[in-house]
Amino acid sequence: MKKMNLIYKSTRSNNETVTASEAILKGLADDGGLFVPTSIPKLEKSMEKLANMSYAEVAYEVMRLFLTDFTEEELKSCIDKAYDSKFDTEEIAPIVKANGAYYLELFHGATIAFKDMALSILPHLLTTSAKKNNVKNEIVILTATSGDTGKAALAGFADVEGTKIIVFYPKHGVSPIQEKQMVTQKGDNTYVIGITGNFDDAQTGVKNMFNDKELAKTMNDKGYQFSSANSINIGRLVPQVVYYVYAYSRLYKNGEIAKGEKINAVVPTGNFGNILAAYYAKLMGVPYDKLICASNDNKVLYDFFETGVYDRNREFILTSSPSMDILISSNLERLIYKIADNSAEMNSNLMNGLKTEGNYKITDNMRGQLDSFLGGYADEAKTKQTIRDIYEQTGYVIDTHTAVAASVYHDYVASTKDETKSIIASTASPYKFTRSVMNAIDEKYDSMTDFELVDELSKLSNTEVPQAIEEIRSAKVLHDTVCETEKMKDSVEKILGI
Template sequence: METLYRSTRETASQTMTSSQAVLQGLTPDGGLFVPVTLPHADFDFDQLANMSYQAVAYEVLKLFFTDYTEAELKACIQAAYGDQFDDPAIAPVAKHGKQYYLELFHGPTIAFKDLALQILPHLMTTAAKKNQLTAEVVILTATSGDTGKAAMAGFADVDQTRIIVFYPQAGVSAIQKQQMVTQVGDNTYVIAINGNFDDAQTKVKELLNDPELRAQLAANQFQFSSANSINIGRLFPQVAYYVYAYAQMIKQGQIKNGDEVNFSVPTGNFGDILAGYYAKQLGTPIHKLICASNRNNVLTDFFNTGVYNKNREFFLTSSPSMDILVSSNLERLVFYLTGEDAQQTAALMADLQTKGEYRLTPTMRQAITDFWAGFVTEGQDQHEIKHLYAHHHYTIDPHTAVASAVAKQYQSATKDQRPMIVVSTASPYKFPNAVLSAITDQADVTVDGLAAVDQLHDLIKTPIPATVENLRTAPVRHDRVSEPDAMAAAIKTILKLN
């Protein structure tokens, strides 16, 4: 059965194929693509337990990308998940203490975004051929730290594409910044903005839907798309690692087929945890998805009160990829909570834009049964890093620590004894200053960047990832800075549209 896509804000009669939706990125009305009908899965987890990550990914992705042939989809998967990962399992599950950790940092940029952004370029270039696209695709992306590097690593020097990444100049770690500004590829462009991630993301979405800019692009043989998780080519590959993790729990003898598990997910833009929601809808025995936030706890308040309110203080934290007050992917969940009512969804999103908040109806609140939400302070985050290192000789990054600590909050509050899988989203070497501070109990570690990497290595003794080692000699290639209101002008300059 073919899976077609519609907008969260328009009638279901206006549909696209999966390859068309991948190319488009964002719907013309500013909404997000969702399947017209959720695909039906008939997973045999006992069989999946003995399959490779690549094979499991195919079983998942064939449900969502139905206009790709088997050969096309398998070619995309094989190109995405190979030697660029330092563990043949791609996404191994390891037990430390009473928790299980789904390690998603074994890819080329040591962050979970690799699991989706290694395959997106292949999905997109295949889609361009399938749809006879002659225009050059311009990938426009906002990043809170990880997406930018992972997207550029995937798209670097890919034919008929350019990628332009905007990041908050003061809102990423030193290693994240160094990874981005040294990115190679003649088609890659990185621009720091004087603002936060929400400023960058809001402007990117606005530019993607600017009819005048789109017309100017088309006249010059360009077409916009996105590598953010608003693109289904980013979102649905993430479903695969939830299915794979459950299958690996069976393989390790930790659970039996049919036993329910919980996942705790560090959450900012809501894409990663939304992939878990889709995995559950496909039949993966997930009891609860734990939405774990840092001090920017807009999502915690949303799940606990039914009110989404971005009108609050914004904090820069040691888990910068979660420093977000406007969670774009939440719109997809809201769409389902309305009973797939596009008009109601559009009205709520309009409230968010004009008033800075929206409120769920009592009926919608009753429909939130799959999630539990909590948040941690900076001190609690650091305590969790120190605890895992001191008691289990396991080092985690600040984002993973948020999920690990909130998982314990959930277990304490509910007494739920189901196995808990913490989604581990980045290597500790990506945030060495924060990890050092936590482990050594120093409130203000003065070293950062590669100096902090070396000190952390001396302490924890685990190998420094190649992508970090390579930064020692990598020249800076990108030094542009822009105000948010000047982002359109920067794009026009890069594409020589002025």
């Protein structure tokens, strides 16, 4: 019996329905909404079966349920090209038990951050989608980054035929290693531009270009069309669901949890995609209980879960966990749409309030549907202390974003006495944020250069320096363009010659 195709709709209107491949190609819906599946499919394989599968096999079992218009051959080809020797471990996403929790290490890919988990496969999903839909235009990937998406997308799309990739990043809002990774990116189709604003400015500029109908027409006349590598693209979100299914199956396989035992997930969160993926895994039938949303000083999500009010009207704070320095969490819209009983009208009104007033308030009925979620936050001092404590107690070194989650986790356990086993999403290698990590362990490291710190961290943690770091030690800067926020569109037009 042929499976029914899963259809995708926009969160902002009931008019537009598309297939999975069309949603991946478009990135953003025509009305500015995000594509969501009309229902979340249930896992079809038992946990016993999943426990004995490789990462690639679990990926296929999860993704085939969401990407129903891909053939088995197409999807397996995309998966095989993605989860290969680019990752420095066969497990792809290993779990380390430390300090009373299970750390799901999502940083073993080419750019040592969790974005690799999805951005290793997105270029293949996108080019396959283009073929399926007879697209003749060159696809221009337009992306804003708070530090990690940019490099992971650049690495994924570099020299992929039929594509160009343009990445905007906040010039003074990423770590030195993150910036060096991006500005040394090779590939004739890659473009990296620093902007004088912050990540929210970059993200807003990108969204405005996606919604610019006149620009779309001009581009089409010249043989181009936009797509996105940000987590607004459903082709980013679906691969992230995989590792939450995989993590549970590994804990079960290794005898850490009993059949059907509930576990919590703690996720350091900026744009909300990573924790939304955990929620989708839960809706698919994986026994996750609490989903704990960990924020840094930019605690807009913590306040939202506490009050039901989302308010971006506040100071934007640059922290040592820059990938979470975000005040407009784009992926939250997918959750808002769901708890509004899939009402595009209600969601649209709330998103309009965010755009015009900078805030919105959800109803009591909507708040009642958020019982899976809890918020917590860690300021800079707590983040630092957590890195030091975990290193001193266990010898395990974590990055700043993971430390935000670990701090929130320990606060949660202390205040609730909830002893449920918990997965902490470890979203980046400590090598990506060496200065912040080493300073947290001991301030004596402050006088060292970035690459001296890298070598010191290797000794301290008894781990090898990742290839991603080795290759930028002496790499040449290939991208040095910086523009004002309001000139982002001009920069794109110049690159494309339109």
